[in-house]
Amino acid sequence: MFSTTGLFKGISCPEGERCNIIHCIFSHELRPQAVAVPDQAANKKRKLSEETDTKPPVSSVTISSGNIANGSTTTSQPKPATTSSVPPKIPKTLQRPVSPPPKPAALSKHVPAKPAVKESLNPRMIPNDPAGHAKRTLFLKHLHAQMERLNNEVAKGSHVKKADLTMSSDVLIRVALDEEEKIARENHKIYANVIKMRVAALKKMTVNEWIAHVISNIRVELQEKQTKLPPPIDTGLPLEQEHIVLPHLITDQTNLAKHGYVPTPPTDEEIAEAKAGVAASLNYEVCDRCKSRFRVFEERREEDGALTTNGPCTYHWAKPITPRREKTDAIKGPKEAIYPCCQELQGTPGCTTCETHVFKVSEGKRLASILPFINTPENSRPVKGPNGKPPNAVTFDCEMGYTVFGLELIRLTAVAWPEGHSLVDVLVRPQGTILDLNTRWSGVTPEMYSSAVPYEEKMAMDALLPPPPPGSSTSLSSDSPASGPLPIVSGPAAARDLLCSFLTPTTPLIGHGIENDLNTTRLCHPTIIDTIILFPHPRGLPFRFGLKMLTKRHLGRDIQMGGASGHDSLEDARATGDLVRFAVGQRFKRLQRDGWTLNDGVLMPPLPGGPPPTEDSKALGAGSGVKRQRIEVDQHGSSKKLKEG
Structure with a gap:
């Protein structure tokens, strides 16, 4: 049998206040009664109500004088108080800080918000791509075109708050990326239909409807996104002790050859063999872009001053991407790969033209024939960093450009790990005549070379300046860009000497795909930590994860958003170091x-x-x-x- 007494608790008692049953099964409204309360009751916590702001708190003094909290009085006459009246105290609950906390100053109308990271019109990576990169890019362009049309109509119109309703080109791209990503994540199976309906709705949308949409949705979402910062890296260790876990992350040196490393400098016999092979081929190479054969001259040809033959180079700057497989491929046939740069099928003529062909040298003995490799020399007194201490580890990244000797070093950047202090960031004058600075990937422009100052002069100028206060420029954050013109050194050997001044053979050298950086620097280092090996691709070599994708997945941060302006080696080096910090936390x-x-x-x-x-x-x-x-x-x-x- 179960008890039935709880079935009538929601029903008011018919007798009401006249009910004299001790345990009544009906509901009764509780009313405060004038009962004497001991003095200790004033210190107990009480629930705040709407009457708290207008009526004083109940205490033993007010009860004894006949004043009840609800305003009723007793029939007895008030007695004179024998003690002095105590002023009511403000409850501790009213003294606590407001929850939720006030909005940051970046959302205020009078304080400008922090500028967001610049993005290009390229779909963002998501775990389960619903339609493939090529289709998503096509839909994204249509979506952005309609948004841009409406945004231009608002700018041309005579609206009162036209400046607040018109978005810049960067903000408009970010809005289109946000909406396309949201559709791709929430409507995985019907992605194509949903985004087509969205584009059609934007085509029919009037200017007033677009203004209402911007005010109600877009502006609020942009403000929320500007306040979101990537979560800090928590390794479980103090920053100054994170290096003690690094020995457990050092790459096994016996397996470096299959990743493209040159573990030991080539011998003189191997270098002589490589030089003889180049002389026998009459300097004919295969273009690294269009795969056509051409001849390169170390010095300009006398009759016409040319550096290469076989005319200009026409190529696709992006790698082809195979669309996602679908169930209907057995009926319609397999899909062909598409170039994301122009949305053309693989095998079509290139969409980009360069004046000369270029090539790349990957073989160790031929690289040594241009500039010899060296082992990291012993260094009893490494150069100290901006914090006054030798670095526990060094993260470095290089940018390369094409010359008549192949792919050469044109910029070298090294930062201290894990602090992120900049140790070296210099432009490098290559040995051969420059064919292409490869700006789309290297980020190095001719203007940077023309405005660069020699490294010795820059160091002499910095020595005359007063030392910076602690915690200012010496503690650069991972997303602060390089400021001012970069210094330049005379060649790759000089840049390598600067890097080795901070290293010993046992100093961990950190990088992403570091075999390319070491080969262009001509350095054989025995203590290496490569993020490609730390975060391997599940399909194995030759598949690799890119630095941009790893940083977004594990750190929640966007890098390499410059588009055609290229990468920043300082940003890449710090992102690589933060990835290693994340790996240190996992390993610890x-x-x-x-x-x-x-x-x-x-x-x-x-x-x-x-x-x-x-x-x-x-x-x-x-x-x-x-x-x-x-x-x-x-x-x-x-x-x-x-x-x-």
Whole structure:
């Protein structure tokens, strides 16, 4: 049997106030009664109501004098108070800060908002692409065209708040990207139909309807997005102790050759063989863009001053992308790959023209015939960074341009890890005559070369300036751009010497696809951390994840948004260092699960007889020689060798 007393709690008692039943099954309204309350009741918490602002709080003094909180009085005459009247205190709940907190100043009408990252008209990456990059690009262009038409009509009209309703080109691109991404994520199976209906609706939309849409939706969404910042990187370690996990991330040197590294400098015999091969081929090369054969001259040809033959180069600057497979492919036939740069099928003539053909050299012995490789030299006194300490690790990135000697170094950037202080950021004068600066990818322009100052003069000028205050320019954030003209050095060897001044053979050198940077710098370094190896592609080589995609996935940050203006090596170097910080946090959690402990800044392995090693701990044990040496030193407990490790 179940109790039936709870079935009538929602019904008022028929007797009302006349009911004298102690445990009545009906509902009764509770009313405050004038009952004497001890003095301690004034200190108890009470619930705030609408009457709090107009009526004083109930205390033993007011009750004893006959004044009840609800305004009723007793029949007895008020007695004179024997104690002094106590002024009512403001409850602690009214003294707390307002929740939610006030909006940041960037949303105020009088304070300009922080400028957003510039984006190009290129669909954003999402986990499950509903239609493929080519179709999404086509739909995005139609969507942006209609938005641009309506935005131009608002700008031409005679509206009172025309300046507030008109969006700039960058904001308009961001709005189109947001709407296309939202449709792709929320309508995966019917993406094409939904976005076609949206484009058709924009075609029929009037100016007044567009203004109402901008006021109600777009402006609010833009303000919300401007206040959102990527979450900070939490490694579980203080910033100055993150380097102790780096030995567990060092790449195994025995597998570097298959990634394109040159682990040891080529011998003199191999260099002589490479030079003989180039001489026998009469300097004929294969264009790195259009794949046609041409001849290159180290010096300009006397009769016409040409550097290359076979006319101008016509090519597609983007790699072809195969559309997503569908169930109807068995009936309609397989889909052909499309170039995202012009939406043309693979095999069609190029959409971009360059004056000369270009080529790239990848073979180690031929690279050494142009500029010899060196091993990282011993360095007993590394140069200190802006914080006054030698860097625990160095993250570096290079930009390359095409010359008559192939793909050469034209910019080198190095930052301290994990702080992100800029150590070196210089332009490099290549050895050969420049054919193409490759600005779309390198970001280096002829104007940067013309405005550059020699590195020695820049250092002399900086030495005359007073030292910056702590925490100003020495602690650059990961998204602050380089300011002022860059200095320039005489050649790749000079840039390599600057990089090696901060390194020792045991200093971890961090980069993304670092084999390209090391090969153009002609450096063989034994302690390498490559984010391509840290975050491998599930399909294996030769597939790789790009730095832009990894930064967006793991850090929630957008980089390389310059479009045709190219990349910024300083931004790429700092993004690579932050990816390694993210990997350090993940690896430190695994080490803690496997029994590793942190004692006085030293990472200690699990004690003998502990839990059996997991698959992660087995993988950690198969690391580089530097890591094994550090673990052995930790077990012996020698403080002198621990510092050396």
